[in-house]
Amino acid sequence: MSTTTRRELPIVFFTMFWAAQTVSLFGDRLNNFSLMAIINNFADDPSMTLSKFYLAMTLPLFLLAPLIGALVDRLNKRWILVATDLCRGLLACAIPILFVATGDFLPVMAVVFLIATANLFFLPAKSSLIPELVSHEQLLHVNSILWAAGIAGVIGGFLGGGIIYDYFSWSACFYLDGASYFISASLLLGIAVHGMKNRPPEPHEKTYHPGIRKAILDGVRAIRNTPLVLRPIGVQSLLYVAGGGFSVLALPMIKEVSRPGSSLPLSAAGLSLGVGMGVGSFVSSRLRLGTRSKERFEMAFFALLVPATLAIALGRGLGAIIAGAFLGGAAAAPLLVIAESELQRDIGESVRGRLFAFREIVTKSFFIASSFLFSWLAGFAGKSALLLILGLFLACAGILWISMIGGSGCRLQKRY
Numbered sequence: 001m002s003t004t005t006r007r008e009l010p011i012v013f014f015t016m017f018w019a020a021q022t023v024s025l026f027g028d029r030l031n032n033f034s035l036m037a038i039i040n041n042f043a044d045d046p047s048m049t050l051s052k053f054y055l056a057m058t059l060p061l062f063l064l065a066p067l068i069g070a071l072v073d074r075l076n077k078r079w080i081l082v083a084t085d086l087c088r089g090l091l092a093c094a095i096p097i098l099f100v101a102t103g104d105f106l107p108v109m110a111v112v113f114l115i116a117t118a119n120l121f122f123l124p125a126k127s128s129l130i131p132e133l134v135s136h137e138q139l140l141h142v143n144s145i146l147w148a149a150g151i152a153g154v155i156g157g158f159l160g161g162g163i164i165y166d167y168f169s170w171s172a173c174f175y176l177d178g179a180s181y182f183i184s185a186s187l188l189l190g191i192a193v194h195g196m197k198n199r200p201p202e203p204h205e206k207t208y209h210p211g212i213r214k215a216i217l218d219g220v221r222a223i224r225n226t227p228l229v230l231r232p233i234g235v236q237s238l239l240y241v242a243g244g245g246f247s248v249l250a251l252p253m254i255k256e257v258s259r260p261g262s263s264l265p266l267s268a269a270g271l272s273l274g275v276g277m278g279v280g281s282f283v284s285s286r287l288r289l290g291t292r293s294k295e296r297f298e299m300a301f302f303a304l305l306v307p308a309t310l311a312i313a314l315g316r317g318l319g320a321i322i323a324g325a326f327l328g329g330a331a332a333a334p335l336l337v338i339a340e341s342e343l344q345r346d347i348g349e350s351v352r353g354r355l356f357a358f359r360e361i362v363t364k365s366f367f368i369a370s371s372f373l374f375s376w377l378a379g380f381a382g383k384s385a386l387l388l389i390l391g392l393f394l395a396c397a398g399i400l401w402i403s404m405i406g407g408s409g410c411r412l413q414k415r416y
Helices: 011-042 046-074 077-102 106-133 136-167 170-197 212-224 227-256 264-284 292-303 305-314 318-346 349-377 383-415
Strands: none
Touching: 011 046, 011 077, 011 106, 011 136, 011 170, 011 227, 011 264, 046 106, 046 227, 046 349, 077 106, 077 170, 106 136, 106 318, 106 349, 136 170, 136 264, 136 318, 227 264, 227 305, 227 318, 227 349, 227 383, 264 318, 292 305, 292 318, 292 383, 305 318, 305 383, 318 349, 349 383
């Protein structure tokens, strides 16, 4: 990337960006918690209903991701973030209205589909914007800081959601969710306006703006010709396998230890997950990209998924679930931060939107496949046994992937 095209964000605006991410991710987690809570309390088969919701969240990836990735590369990423947060706020407020009016999950799934479409704009735009705001040397540190926003969102969404759900109403969770997106949009608006007033000088060479069809084909070729993306996308895919499996297997276990109509045990498990993510994120902020010690830490984080699943599968009661959630969060957060930083470092600016959209397709495909697979397997085997199998598979596959691709990735980087 040309140095003339990057203008690092002043600290006050970066603080606004961090605050916007905290509030927006709080909305994401509150939305996820609220959906899981109403499914857990109102659905006849919570595991399968949750899998259907995951399918509604994933369908936009297959239908629209290549087109949206090309659009993100062509449009102003800051304004994309503002517009999508406004849309997500309106859609979140529509969920309780539709559910009360119909008493059916189908219209809620339709809204979830639209929110997922907005996310498909938001997530690639956010990931693509960060390398334009900071230097490559700062990526791991900055992503760790931004990940802290996600951790605050997880803790706030699950803790606040449980309290609001139990002591106010389930619909209030969705209205607060919508308000959080509106607040995030107002914070990002200042960053978008700042970007317009402080445009970098025009580059000497002509900017390349292909048509949508050619832009999509260029993105596919860029994926094929960028072997460095395989390593971090593989790591993230394994973690999404974990997320899909854990969610459908652990949700019924949480229901078993919850009193009727209460969502506080679900809130406690999410809170513990967030605290674990905070610990893992702190560790990742002390690492450096491209080092052997970083790879050893990655293998250790994958290995940590084994005791996490053991605690949930073999333990008894809510305490075991909370302990397993903490260990799972401590393992997953640094792996996600490292992989995201590697992608941002190694992907060229002109194709970031398409490559990050491709990443969304791959990882969410693994997530939905995992959720349906383990929902189906739960009809033939015990959930505890399936959790143990999942944990062992993730640890072995992750360690093998890091050991095989880590060294080759360093060699490829020298070549490119």
